[in-house]
Amino acid sequence: MIIRFWGTRGSIPTPGPRTIKYGGNTPCVEVRIGENIFIFDAGTGIRELGNALLEEFKSKPLTIFMFITHTHWDHIQGFPFFLPAYQSQNSIHIYGPPGRDKSLMKVLQDQMDWEYFPVAMGDLTPNLEIDEFRQELAIGATKVTAFYVNHPAMTLAFRLEHNGKSLVYLTDNEPYKYTLSTNPGGTPREEEFSEQQDQRLVNFISNADLLIVEAQYTLEEYLNGKIGWGHSPIESVVEFAARGNVRQVALFHHDPVHDDAMVDSMVLRAQQFLKQQKKEIVCFGAQEGMTVSLE
Amino acid sequence: MHSRKTKVLVVDDEVSMRELTSMEFRRRGFSTLTAADGEHAISLAKLEKPDVIILDLIMPGLHGFEVLKALRSIPEIRRPIVIVQSAKSYKPDIDKALEMGADAYVIKPGNSGELVDLAIKHLEMREPQEP
Numbered sequence: 029m030i031i032r033f034w035g036t037r038g039s040i041p042t043p044g045p046r047t048i049k050y051g052g053n054t055p056c057v058e059v060r061i062g063e064n065i066f067i068f069d070a071g072t073g074i075r076e077l078g079n080a081l082l083e084e085f086k087s088k089p090l091t092i093f094m095f096i097t098h099t100h101w102d103h104i105q106g107f108p109f110f111l112p113a114y115q116s117q118n119s120i121h122i123y124g125p126p127g128r129d130k131s132l133m134k135v136l137q138d139q140m141d142w143e144y145f146p147v148a149m150g151d152l153t154p155n156l157e158i159d160e161f162r163q164e165l166a167i168g169a170t171k172v173t174a175f176y177v178n179h180p181a182m183t184l185a186f187r188l189e190h191n192g193k194s195l196v197y198l199t200d201n202e203p204y205k206y207t208l209s210t211n212p213g214g215t216p217r218e219e220e221f222s223e224q225q226d227q228r229l230v231n232f233i234s235n236a237d238l239l240i241v242e243a244q245y246t247l248e249e250y251l252n253g254k255i256g257w258g259h260s261p262i263e264s265v266v267e268f269a270a271r272g273n274v275r276q277v278a279l280f281h282h283d284p285v286h287d288d289a290m291v292d293s294m295v296l297r298a299q300q301f302l303k304q305q306k307k308e309i310v311c312f313g314a315q316e317g318m319t320v321s322l323e
Numbered sequence: 324m325h326s327r328k329t330k331v332l333v334v335d336d337e338v339s340m341r342e343l344t345s346m347e348f349r350r351r352g353f354s355t356l357t358a359a360d361g362e363h364a365i366s367l368a369k370l371e372k373p374d375v376i377i378l379d380l381i382m383p384g385l386h387g388f389e390v391l392k393a394l395r396s397i398p399e400i401r402r403p404i405v406i407v408q409s410a411k412s413y414k415p416d417i418d419k420a421l422e423m424g425a426d427a428y429v430i431k432p433g434n435s436g437e438l439v440d441l442a443i444k445h446l447e448m449r450e451p452q453e454p
Contacts, residue, residue, distance in 0.1 A: 180413035
């Protein structure tokens with residue numbers, strides 16, 4: 029299983045000299061398992077991925093399995109620029125959560141309404157399938173399971189398992205610990221309940237070989253006006269990773285305000301936390317262009 | 324006022340939440356039905372036509388929003404009072420649930436006694452007023 033990061037930035041693209049190391053494109057991660065190509069999210073990073081696939085495969089027909097966590101703009105805005113979707117020999121299967129009162133297909137179609145974009149979705153490859161995905165599916169010998177996370181949209185995390193290796197893609201999530209008991213301490217019942225909810229997520233990520241996880245804020249930033257925005261402080265992220273006993277953590281969905289030096293310092297903070305916990309978990313900041321192998 | 328005939332359907336994938344909520348409704352004189360997922364909830368709603376539905380959002384299978392949409396669009400289900408009870412506390416989720424036809428939204432874990440009071444309040448608002 030080969031994982032490559034094409035977009036690691038949250039919220040909005042941030043090109044420029046401040047973000048050269050970690051990158052400025054919004055979320056897109058490619059996973060190769062044998063001949064199969066999986067893509068997680070269609071942020072602006074997917075444009076370069078599409079170009080690279082065309083360069084590699086030329087006109088050879090491609091079958092692509094694309095998983096969309098949710099339809100907030102930073103997770104779908106690159107899709108209209110994904111060139112393999114314009115070639116009729118390619119098959120693209122898109123899986124994602126249903127919208128609240130619009131279907132996934134309608135949300136993706138609307139993004140390509142002519143008021144916003146000159147090409148309609150109907151002009152893409154005829155082999156484009158969009159399936160609302162809720163629990164699990166098998167693609168060959170690869171199993172993909174989904175889990176609803178805490179974010180102000182219908183948002184899924186995905187777990188991909190193949191031949192004893194596992195990857196969890198968990199972006200845009202906020203601990204229930206903060207959204208359900210924001211009063212100091214909360215009531216004991218609130219605390220117990222929020223802990224139960226967070227434990228469900230820990231169970232979902234448990235023993236993953238690689239956890240790609242959002243780490244948008246420091247705890248100070250988070251507590252200073254970001255509660256309820258649907259994202260996590262890095263302290264919670266590494267605590268969950270430690271509790272879930274994952275093997276590697278890629279910190280992801282970097283805040284657009286954070287420059288490379290800031291992300292470096294957050295990665296260091298996460299590594300120090302894990303060391304204090306005596307956890308031998310490899311922790312790094314996801315960088316655009318970075319490749320991780322789980323062979 | 325509600326009577327023993329007043330039927331409440333509690334939809335939640337977590338057994339403890341389902342039992343706690345339905346126990347409180349039964350204690351207050353309602354009859355209760357339970358469903359652990361959205362598909363079962365829609366089937367039960369068609370069959371039993373409950374007066375009140377307590378609806379979780381995050382469940383395996385159909386999401387609570389999908390269930391709500393179905394409940395509000397199936398003609399044979401007369402319009403039950405739907406109270407969404409969810410661990411999601413975001414305003415966009417709350418606003419959307421109300422826009423889609425939920426009568427109220429409460430955040431878990433909440434107080435089951437207050438949830439029953441809320442259901443009674445909505446039932447009374449629905450009852451025709453005496454001249």
